[in-house]
Amino acid sequence: MKKPLLVLSAVTLSISALFSPIPTYASLPLTISGQPLPSLAPMLESVTPAVVSIAVEGKQVSTRQLPEQFRDFFGPNFPAEQVQERPFRGLGSGVIIDAANGYIVTNxxxxxxxDTIRIQLHDGREKEAQLIGGDEMSDIAIVKIKSEENLTEIKLADSNQLRVGDFAVAIGNPFGLGQTVTSGIISALGRSGLNVENFENFIQTDAAINSGNSGGALVNLNGELxxxxxxxxxPNGGNVxxxxxxxxxxxxxxSEQIIEYGQVKRGVLGVQGGELTAELAEAFGYKTNHGAFVSQVLxxxxxxxxxxxxxxIIISVNNKNIRTFSELRAKVATLGAGKTITLGIIRDGKKEKYTVVLQALEEQKTAAVKLHSGLAGAELVNSSSKDNAQGVKVASVASDSAALKYGLESGDIIIGVNRQRIKNLKQLREILETKPGVLALNIQRGDQNLYLVVR
Structure with missing residues (x-):
């Protein structure tokens, strides 16, 4: 669809200005008092090849419960719900973090x-990408393209060293215009609360970010991510x-967890609590309200x-200060199960340190009987990058179980249910929550693709 032209501003010119000589770029001075003009161009020339544009296509599947009158009229075999598929297209950005293996991080x-992911590199080349894995709650995903010698990767900075006021440059593909660079500063650190269900510990910046910039790079003046x-x-979906x-x-x-396991192995500390108010801090002998208050240890x-x-009162993780309980939650959840961390705490007004080995989140493995009685006896997990398909993997099947009776085998990967493509346990749960009478499971078994009907 052809886009209308945007009128950016109105400009009034005097008659003399119309006939004034127009300077060319070549005639503009490149130095001031013999010193080169400050410019971000040299840094950007080395960094922008690591930032890519992403175009995706897929289908959004929605279900709608039909009135009981339909079944009364057409008979009991008439479907209780209507499934609708709507194609969609989307644009975003990504950053090459491993040129040797072709790994790209995005949102x-x-x-x-x-269903399809296409990558356009800085020089115009286009590549098909494979999804390695992602984590919805932290909004990170990894895709992979075929590695080539002339791919450029970006170096990652230590974001714990950021300070409010540091310069920042955003690179991405806003509105599908193509690669665009904007600049600003770090406005705040440790922001959270945009979506309480997710793990958030955001950097806030005033560098212009718009639709399509998602997944793009925010870099420092050294060109580090x-x-x-x-x-x-x-208010209107635009930059303010x-x-x-x-x-x-x-x-x-x-990224390291997704590349290794195909998913994030969530770390769990095992505390409940909330934000530290000034009154609460004073009651526990602490002079500021920066930190996470622990109300219960599980x-x-x-x-x-x-x-x-x-x-x-937890005040630091691995010797880095934290300001809120939300920041603690996000840092712990994304460090990964099995990681050893050092927590700085305030107890009875005194500072202490504790070493903690994070546990794994139990919900990463699900007993199928909790989802559907016909799947009883099967243990389900999200598939990993080592499997031959993305979906829900059958980790084991108990003998004399309903799952075995219906033909499920250990190693099967469920890639679809009732004509709906699924990629993880969350999507499988959402379908089964509608309580369909019959499950038509699309199974990937080795090189075979087959259907099993479960009642």
Whole structure:
């Protein structure tokens, strides 16, 4: 569809200005008092080849419950719900983090539900990409293209060293215009609360970020990646100088897990709590309200094993100060199960340190009987990058079980249910929550593609 021209501004010229000589770029001075003009161009020339444009296509599947009158009229075999598929296209950005293996990091929401992912490199080349894995709650995904000698990767900075006021440059593909660069500063750190269900620890910047910038790079003046541009705060979906990026350290932790396992192995500390108010801090002998208040330590959790207690105030993770409980939650969840961390706490007005080994989140493995009685006896997990398909993998099938009776085998990968493509346990749960009478499971078994009917 042809886009209308945008009128940016009205300009009034005097008659003399119309006949004034127009300077050419070649005639403009390149130095001031013999010194070169300051410019971001040299840094950007080395960084922009690592930022790519992403185009996706897919189908959004929705279900609608039909009135009971339909079944009364057409008979009991008439479907109880109507399935609708609507094609969609989307644009976003990505950053090459491993040129040797062709790995590109982007936002999960950029590639969510995509059937095809195409990458356009800085020099115009286009490549088909394969989804390696992603994490919806932290909004990070990894895709892979065929590695070539002339791919450029970006170096990751230590985002823990960022300060409010540091210069920042955003690179991406806003509105599908092509690669665009904007600049600003770091406006705030540790932002959260945009979506309470997700793990958020955002960098806030006033560098212009718009639709299509999602998944693009936020870099420092050394050309190092400090964040992945993710969201904006604007009344009409446009830039108002408040953009958010996922910090590079968080991106690094998540990317390593997705590349190795095909998913994020969530780390769990095992505490409940909330934000530290000034009154609460004073009551516990702490002079500021920066930190995370622990109201409960869960039994047999990593926190209990390490000696943490209710009433503790956690003020740092791995010697880096934290400001809020949301920041603690995001850092712990994205570090990964099995990681050893050092927590700085305030207890009875005194500073102490504790070493904690994070536990794994139990929900990463699901007993299928909780989903559907016909799947009883099967244990389901999300497939990994080592499997031959993306979907829900059957980790094991118990003998004399309903799952075995219906033909499920260990190693099967469920890639679809009732004509709906699924890529993870979350999508499988959403379908089964509608309580369909019959499950037509599309199974990938080795090189075979088959259907199993489960009642």
């Amino acid at each position: 999960y929401h950029v590639i969510n539900n995509a 400090i964040g992945i541009n993710t969201a904006i705060l604007g 100088g408040i953009g958010f990026a996922i910090p590079a350290n968080m991106v690094k932790n998540l 039994p047999k959790s990593a926190a209990e094993k390490s000696g943490l207690k209710a009433g503790d």
